[in-house]
Amino acid sequence: MAKLILTHEVTGLGAPGDVVDVKDGYARNFLLPRGLATGWSKGAEKQIAGIRKARKAREIASLDEAKAVADRLRSNPVTVAVKAGESGRLFGAVTTTHIAEAVAAAGGPTIDKRKVEIGQPIKSVGSYTVQVRLHDDVSAQIDVRVVPQA
Structure with missing residues (x-):
């Protein structure tokens, strides 16, 4: 078992600043190469405090x-305009950054792109449902309409 400090949110494992025990292969092959965690040491307590402080500043405070x-978010559908071909196929894909920016542009709250979860990659024009984790106990399903850019 490897003891690690999470630097990013990992669904099903924990939030930034959490100290977790995971299997060696999971740490070596997934968490560490992607920069989602760092090795734990006694001197890393300052790092943990800094990560938690930054997380509190970004987090929605109350339930x-x-x-x-x-x-x-549920009451306001979001429209994302992207470059698309004649058949409606996108040049690239809609990312969590696109969705977070579209929510802010539509007059919605500022949400962290790391809290947006896209189930399947969005690579064509149409309507999609995306989940946003706002709090440990609260998540919202938002409707995203992808339209071709004029």
């Missing part, structure tokens, strides 16, 4: 506030 933001 009630998270529910209110979730209601606003």
Whole structure:
């Protein structure tokens, strides 16, 4: 078992600043090469405190506030305009950054792109449902319409 400090959120494992025990292969082949975690040491306590402080600044503070933001997101569909070919196939894909920027442009709350979860890659024009994790107990399903750029 390897003891690591998470530097990014990993679904099903933990949030940035958490100290986790994972199998050696998972650490060596997935978490460390992708930069999602660093090795744990006694001197890393300052690093953990810094990560947690930054996380608190970005996080939605209360459960009630998270529910209110979730209601606003559910009620407002988001439109993302991207370059597309004649058949509706995109040049590239819609990313979490595109979605976070589109939510802010539509007058919605500022959301962290790392909290947006896209189930299947979005590579064609159409309507999609995307999940946004706002709080440990609150997540919102938002409707995303992908349209060709004019």
